[in-house]
Amino acid sequence: MVDPRIMCRQHLLGEHAEIHMLIETISRGNSVKGYLDKGLLEVHSLYNRHDELVKEMKRRNYRHYSAISKKWKQTNIMGSVNREKNLEQLINRCSRCREGYERISTKGK
Numbered sequence: 001m002v003d004p005r006i007m008c009r010q011h012l013l014g015e016h017a018e019i020h021m022l023i024e025t026i027s028r029g030n031s032v033k034g035y036l037d038k039g040l041l042e043v044h045s046l047y048n049r050h051d052e053l054v055k056e057m058k059r060r061n062y063r064h065y066s067a068i069s070k071k072w073k074q075t076n077i078m079g080s081v082n083r084e085k086n087l088e089q090l091i092n093r094c095s096r097c098r099e100g101y102e103r104i105s106t107k108g109k
């Protein structure tokens with residue numbers, strides 16, 4: 001759940017696909033405990049996070065056809081994601097995301 005502007009194509013689309021996968025999983029009543037335990041999922045943020053990612057995807061002219069039901073806007077608070085830790089891991093692992101991060105942080109400040 002880092003700033004979508006810094007994300008490379010692969011990570012942006014990857015997280016987007018993951019949100020749809022998680023919504024699918026939860027809708028079927030399957031467990032997402034592993035994600036919750038690892039701090040990889042905030043159920044109450046899925047809708048807004050999807051929105052953020054789609055905005056960035058559209059800005060880059062990627063296609064998007066998969067809307068999410070509005071009911072996901074209001075869900076119980078479940079799980080928490082450490083955004084700073086995720087950002088750190090992402091920019092350590094992916095040189096493209098790191099470039100994006102450096103670009104944004106020197107421009108934004």
Ligand SMILES: [Zn+2]
Pocket residue numbers: 016020050054064065066067068
């Ligand atoms: Zn979508």
Ligand SMILES: [Zn+2]
Pocket residue numbers: 007008009010011094095096097
């Ligand atoms: Zn990346």
